[in-house]
Amino acid sequence: xxxVSLEGPGKLRIVDIPEPRIGDEDVxxxxxxxxxxxxxxxxxxxxxxxxxYPRIPGHEVSGVIISKGGKVPPxxxxxxxVAVWPYTNCGxxxxxxxxxxxxxxxxxxxxxxxxxxxxxxxxxxxxNVFVNKVLSREELALIEPLSVGHHAVSxxxxxxxxxxxxxxxxxxxxxxxxxxxxxxxxxxxxDIDDDKLMFAIKFGAKHxxxxxxxxxxKEILRLTSGEGVSVAIEAVGSPQTFRLAVGATSYAGxxxxxxxxKEEACYDTSEFVRKELSIYGSRNALRDDFKAVMDMxxxxxxxxxxxxxxxxxLVQTPQAxxxxxxxxxxxxxxxxxxx
Numbered sequence: 001x002x003x004v005s006l007e008g009p010g011k012l013r014i015v016d017i018p019e020p021r022i023g024d025e026d027v028x029x030x031x032x033x034x035x036x037x038x039x040x041x042x043x044x045x046x047x048x049x050x051x052x053y054p055r056i057p058g059h060e061v062s063g064v065i066i067s068k069g070g071k072v073p074p075x076x077x078x079x080x081x082v083a084v085w086p087y088t089n090c091g092x093x094x095x096x097x098x099x100x101x102x103x104x105x106x107x108x109x110x111x112x113x114x115x116x117x118x119x120x121x122x123x124x125x126x127x128n129v130f131v132n133k134v135l136s137r138e139e140l141a142l143i144e145p146l147s148v149g150h151h152a153v154s155x156x157x158x159x160x161x162x163x164x165x166x167x168x169x170x171x172x173x174x175x176x177x178x179x180x181x182x183x184x185x186x187x188x189x190x191d192i193d194d195d196k197l198m199f200a201i202k203f204g205a206k207h208x209x210x211x212x213x214x215x216x217x218k219e220i221l222r223l224t225s226g227e228g229v230s231v232a233i234e235a236v237g238s239p240q241t242f243r244l245a246v247g248a249t250s251y252a253g254x255x256x257x258x259x260x261x262k263e264e265a266c267y268d269t270s271e272f273v274r275k276e277l278s279i280y281g282s283r284n285a286l287r288d289d290f291k292a293v294m295d296m297x298x299x300x301x302x303x304x305x306x307x308x309x310x311x312x313x314l315v316q317t318p319q320a321x322x323x324x325x326x327x328x329x330x331x332x333x334x335x336x337x338x339x
Contacts, residue, residue: 003119004317004336008053009046010325012318017056020123027076027129028067029084029122033141035060036320036334038170038237039112039260044321047262050112058116058336059086059109062140065129072126082129083140083294084117086110087284102151102284109284118317120338130290134298138308141335142171147285147293148258149175149235153183154289155282156231156256160184163224165248166205168235169196171333172258174307175293176233178203182296185231188223190216190244193329203302211244220248227251233282234258239265246271246279254278311335 005015022028040057042048061084068078086109089096093105110116117124132140149172158164162185166176169191180187181204188207189200197208209219220229228250234241237259245255246267255277272279297304309332312320317336324331 001120002314003056004058004314006043006051006053006055006057010044012044012321014315014317017119019121022067022069022123024069024071025125026069026123027065027072027082027126029061029063029082029117029124029129030066031058031061031063031117031120031122031338032081032137033062034058034116034118034336034338035141035145035171036324036336037145037172041321041324041328042237042260042262043112044325048112049260049262055111056115056118057111058118059084059111060141060144061086061110061117061122062137063117063122064137066121068126076126076129076131080131080133081135081137081140082131083143083290084110084124085128085130085287085290086116086144100286102286107284118314118336118338120314130294132294135294136305138335139297139304142304142307142333143290143293143297144285145171145333146175146178146297147289148172148282149177150179150293151285151289152176152233152235152256152258152282153179155280156233156254158183158185158231162186162230163188165190165220165229165232165245166200166235167191167232167241167245168259169193169200169332170235171307173233173235174199174203174332176235176258177205178296178302180233181205188220188229190220195330196332199307199332202306216244217247224250228253230254231256237261239263243267246277249275249277251275252277254280256280256282258282308333308335311337314338
């Protein structure tokens with residue numbers, strides 16, 4: 001069967017690999033759509049610290065069950081459409097013992113620490129699929145990145161009294177914007193692309209800042225009467241945006257980091273203490289985040305389908321990465337249509 005292999009930075013090939021086998025507790029998926037996200041682009045550029053090569057990408061997945069093992073419960077049936085929870089957890093490490101399975105010390109995310117689902121068929125344990133009879137298969141492929149943003153908002157304990165800055169309006173950032181707006185917070189969206197900022201407004205952001213045209217810190221302080229935001233969520237992954245999140249946050253505020261940067265980020269650490277900031281990492285998503293996002297999409301509160309700007313067939317995946325790499329600001333969500 002066909003799959004996409006990332007052989008090294010900038011090197012993608014369509015390859016032929018054996019069809020997967022399934023165990024007693026596995027389901028076999030006919031993969032329909034795979035979303036590409038910022039971590040995939042970083043892996044393509046050689047900037048993702050957790051990826052080794054060669055690697056099959058693909059952790060934002062929708063598919064149809066075409067076979068299942070003998071011990072898969074009857075609640076999961078052949079022919080049903082599913083979204084995939086692409087993480088693993090050991091159940092024993094400190095994070096798992098606290099119920100933070102998304103941050104398992106030994107987690108292996110599809111397409112990162114292990115091969116992903118950018119292939120015609122894919123096998124996975126039945127507990128890692130979410131059956132849904134309402135959403136389209138394109139929408140099911142949006143659940144994972146929106147859930148990562150949703151989880152970041154939970155980490156930041158966002159409430160209706162908060163002014164929230166979201167830095168980066170890709171899909172994870174959009175997930176954070178939507179989740180914060182649903183909690184009745186006031187949202188400032190920051191990005192370098194006007195088209196993405198227009199989407200942020202459509203999905204409830206009250207203020208937008210184009211940091212390629214404006215001084216973002218000055219504008220944030222202007223919008224907050226010099227105080228800064230109570231919560232900053234960084235969804236880009238660069239030293240500059242890491243520092244901006246700290247500088248833009250008010251005294252006694254919260255900073256949530258979702259993005260990864262392979263470069264070192266240098267800070268004036270006195271700001272941490274002087275402001276008494278609470279600084280959180282936010283990794284992956286919990287099953288409850290998936291369920292919340294699925295429920296949100298089913299309610300059709302916003303035009304989620306508009307977030308999908310580019311769909312490429314499987315054979316054009318190398319072209320999709322090349323075009324995205326050359327002009328990342330113009331892409332919010334890229335989907336690969338596998339079948």
